[in-house]
Amino acid sequence: MSFNNTDRRNFLLRFGGVTGAALIQAHWPGILAAAQHGHEAAKSPQTQKFHVLTPEQAKEVDAISARIIPTDDQPGAREAGVVYFIDVALQTFASEKKPLYDKGIIEFNELTGKSFPGVASFSAATPEQQDKILTDVSAKQKSEERRFGRLPDAELDFFKTIIFHTVFGYLVDPSGGGNRDFVGWKTIGRDPAPSFSPPFGFYDKDYPGWQANAHETDKA
Amino acid sequence: MMQGKVSYKVSDEVDFVIVGSGAAGGVLAKELSTNGFRVVVLEQRPYLTENDFTHNEVKIFAERELTNHPKIQPNTFRKTAQDKTRTQQAVMYGRCVGGSSVHFTANFWRFHEIDFKEHSKVGDIPGATLSDWPISYTDLEPYYTKVEWEIGVSGLANASPFDPPRSKPYPMPPLPVKGSGVIFERAARKLGYHPFPAPMAILSQPRAGRDACMNCGFCLGFGCEVGAKSTALSTMIPMAEKTGRCEIRPNCYVHKIEMDANGHAKGVVYFDTKKNAHLQRAKAVIVSANGAETPRLLLLSSSSRFPNGLANSGGYVGKNLMPNSGAIAYGVFDEPLNDYKGFCVSRIFHDFYELDASKVGFHGGGGLDARFDLTPLGFATGAMPPDVPHWGAEFKKTLAHNFTRTMEIFCHGTSLPVETNSFSLDSEVKDAWGLPALRMTFRDHPDDLKLVTWMRDRALEILDAAGAKTKWASPISEQQFAVHLLGTCRMGNDPKTSVIDTNHRTHDVPNLFLCDGSSLVTSGRGQPTMTIQALSYRAADRITDLAKRGEIPS
Numbered sequence: 032m033s034f035n036n037t038d039r040r041n042f043l044l045r046f047g048g049v050t051g052a053a054l055i056q057a058h059w060p061g062i063l064a065a066a067q068h069g070h071e072a073a074k075s076p077q078t079q080k081f082h083v084l085t086p087e088q089a090k091e092v093d094a095i096s097a098r099i100i101p102t103d104d105q106p107g108a109r110e111a112g113v114v115y116f117i118d119v120a121l122q123t124f125a126s127e128k129k130p131l132y133d134k135g136i137i138e139f140n141e142l143t144g145k146s147f148p149g150v151a152s153f154s155a156a157t158p159e160q161q162d163k164i165l166t167d168v169s170a171k172q173k174s175e176e177r178r179f180g181r182l183p184d185a186e187l188d189f190f191k192t193i194i195f196h197t198v199f200g201y202l203v204d205p206s207g208g209g210n211r212d213f214v215g216w217k218t219i220g221r222d223p224a225p226s227f228s229p230p231f232g233f234y235d236k237d238y239p240g241w242q243a244n245a246h247e248t249d250k251a
Numbered sequence: 252m253m254q255g256k257v258s259y260k261v262s263d264e265v266d267f268v269i270v271g272s273g274a275a276g277g278v279l280a281k282e283l284s285t286n287g288f289r290v291v292v293l294e295q296r297p298y299l300t301e302n303d304f305t306h307n308e309v310k311i312f313a314e315r316e317l318t319n320h321p322k323i324q325p326n327t328f329r330k331t332a333q334d335k336t337r338t339q340q341a342v343m344y345g346r347c348v349g350g351s352s353v354h355f356t357a358n359f360w361r362f363h364e365i366d367f368k369e370h371s372k373v374g375d376i377p378g379a380t381l382s383d384w385p386i387s388y389t390d391l392e393p394y395y396t397k398v399e400w401e402i403g404v405s406g407l408a409n410a411s412p413f414d415p416p417r418s419k420p421y422p423m424p425p426l427p428v429k430g431s432g433v434i435f436e437r438a439a440r441k442l443g444y445h446p447f448p449a450p451m452a453i454l455s456q457p458r459a460g461r462d463a464c465m466n467c468g469f470c471l472g473f474g475c476e477v478g479a480k481s482t483a484l485s486t487m488i489p490m491a492e493k494t495g496r497c498e499i500r501p502n503c504y505v506h507k508i509e510m511d512a513n514g515h516a517k518g519v520v521y522f523d524t525k526k527n528a529h530l531q532r533a534k535a536v537i538v539s540a541n542g543a544e545t546p547r548l549l550l551l552s553s554s555s556r557f558p559n560g561l562a563n564s565g566g567y568v569g570k571n572l573m574p575n576s577g578a579i580a581y582g583v584f585d586e587p588l589n590d591y592k593g594f595c596v597s598r599i600f601h602d603f604y605e606l607d608a609s610k611v612g613f614h615g616g617g618g619l620d621a622r623f624d625l626t627p628l629g630f631a632t633g634a635m636p637p638d639v640p641h642w643g644a645e646f647k648k649t650l651a652h653n654f655t656r657t658m659e660i661f662c663h664g665t666s667l668p669v670e671t672n673s674f675s676l677d678s679e680v681k682d683a684w685g686l687p688a689l690r691m692t693f694r695d696h697p698d699d700l701k702l703v704t705w706m707r708d709r710a711l712e713i714l715d716a717a718g719a720k721t722k723w724a725s726p727i728s729e730q731q732f733a734v735h736l737l738g739t740c741r742m743g744n745d746p747k748t749s750v751i752d753t754n755h756r757t758h759d760v761p762n763l764f765l766c767d768g769s770s771l772v773t774s775g776r777g778q779p780t781m782t783i784q785a786l787s788y789r790a791a792d793r794i795t796d797l798a799k800r801g802e803i804p805s
Binding site: 101165181201202203206225233235238 | 427432651
């Protein structure tokens with residue numbers, strides 16, 4: 032992985048003399064530039080190889096993830112470099128999911144052929160055809176919801192897994208290897224700045240300051 | 252004057268060996284070493300510092316840099332002893348120097364008087380082993396104050412009519428209000444409730460060489476890069492080391508308390524990173540390994556003399572697990588809150604702290620907080636409205652619209668103690684060191700589920716009153732996963748129904764002390780760390796007195 036903003040920030044933090052928060056704020060433009068340079072370098076297809084996905088598999092993963100978070104007037108999974116994130120994930124923290132991908136990609140290609148005779152792979156289908164296939168697959172799934180005191184079921188099928196990995200690669204802090212140029216964050220309105228000062232948004236900007244609850248004088 | 256860092260040999264018989272460097276172990280290490288004792292703290296995993304902390308969610312959530320890892324430390328779960336166990340992650344806790352305080356939300360509520368004497372007030376509750384504490388809020392009050400001033404807690408004293416008495420104000424003002432706090436405060440007041448600035452263990456002002464919070468937005472789950480979160484790592488550990496009498500030894504997995512022929516602890520056995528075992532000798536052993544690993548260590552230390560595990564003559568080790576109950580409601584508003592900026596919580600209320608069972612039809616109480624505790628990734632995978640697809644153009648559009656406009660109301664509630672809710676050793680599944688895995692047996696007391704359903708409905712009413720454009724709540728279901736690990740070696744005067752006495756000394760072994768979430772007799776209303784630390788300061792005083800009077804045989 033490239034020399035990213037977090038590495039650089041930590042490098043800077045190891046200098047003494049200035050407190051961490053002030054140092055990060057003072058150096059942020061430079062840190063950001065370094066991070067973006069790294070991402071630009073990584074974006075060039077000539078310089079980036081896949082680690083565990085074959086070129087054919089990468090094409091399918093890219094096509095599926097591009098329908099999970101499509102490109103419209105805002106960048107999608109493709110611009111965030113999600114396929115590269117997934118490739119690294121399958122080599123590292125999600126290596127046990129590689130067989131699921133191997134099998135899932137074959138099944139998605141077969142499903143494409145069944146739904147649209149003559150279309151050899153998911154990536155060869157039109158976006159409309161691809162959405163139809165994914166709609167059919169998701170119709171058979173039950174949804175997972177965040178619940179207090181429950182973890183989501185760890186045994187996810189291929190489609191749920193690639194949805195999770197796509198979202199991960201789209202929105203992860205770029206130090207985690209995805210979300211290139213912060214395109215995912217920019218799309219959802221997450222300012223990439225490293226620190227903030229109040230007011231933060233619309234509702235706190237005119238806050239008049241803490242006013243005691245009516246009961247407090249009674250209590251005293 | 253900074254002393255050189257001390258390092259002891261395993262053969263050195265130090266005064267105290269402390270298992271665990273978290274909220275409790277950190278306080279005990281600092282206090283006991285300050286009081287002149289020689290202390291070794293053994294921590295399972297690494298000694299990271301502020302410079303090591305990142306926002307890298309791959310490291311945090313996928314590789315579990317700061318927490319227990321289910322691949323090497325599997326858990327098993329079953330609802331009742333009659334059910335078949337299933338291997339699944341059942342607990343999460345901090346596994347680095349500083350423990351769970353490194354990654355916690357930093358909500359820092361004191362327990363109230365009722366939490367210590369609830370049984371006397373409400374009587375027996377069917378299916379629960381509700382018991383009074385052998386100490387009162389008044390006993391603990393000076394220590395609550397000590398915690399607030401020593402670690403640094405932001406808040407506003409007496410802003411809530413439900414607050415228990417306090418001897419001193421907070422050492423610094425509350426953190427700034429967030430959009431979620433403003434919305435919550437206005438709507439809650441409209442409904443007649445009494446919201447107030449959340450007490451948080453995060454610095455609102457620079458203090459003791461530490462920075463104030465810079466509102467980076469990576470708080471829950473992450474280590475603080477500027478030390479603004481008042482963790483054991485940023486506060487107690489450096490103070491302990493400065494005494495020159497306390498060694499923090501990371502990467503030591505303690506798996507046995509070694510006993511001598513007299514039934515006294517002579518030290519603890521740990522694996523180093525190469526899985527070599529070492530015995531660290533000590534005059535007394537303090538276990539602060541959290542409410543899951545503390546009972547597990549006692550059970551792992553069984554012998555012919557203690558066939559059911561150490562300190563377990565009453566059979567209460569691991570019993571009465573109370574993970575707190577909870578529910579989450581979400582609201583989406585017209586304008587951006589940008590609540591991803593900053594720490595998690597800025598406003599709470601305690602109007603439901605003591606609910607009247609004759610009116611609501613169940614026992615329990617709780618508190619509500621207004622928050623946003625999610626990174627973009629956590630938001631997309633956990634906080635989207637239930638009727639929105641999980642992929643495609645509509646998913647993306649809703650994500651882009653909602654991320655800056657969503658807030659949560661988190662309902663925190665009691666867990667009633669139930670004897671069969673427990674941690675024990677799994678009979679089949681082993682961890683990566685070949686030791687029995689932690690097994691959780693748990694089924695919520697029916698009143699706990701009624702309580703959170705009731706509070707969830709009130710939270711939805713608040714979102715309505717606030718003018719939320721859309722609102723929903725996560726479904727209420729029985730819990731199978733715990734982060735508040737409470738009550739499993741409870742304090743009490745009767746050795747038959749408790750594990751430790753009011754000095755935190757085990758009833759069975761005179762030089763073995765336990766102090767962490769396991770010591771709690773009741774669960775409070777959801778925020779245990781403040782009470783764990785107040786207990787730890789008190790325990791350090793008691794243990795110091797005993798040691799100085801020569802009343803700890805070794």
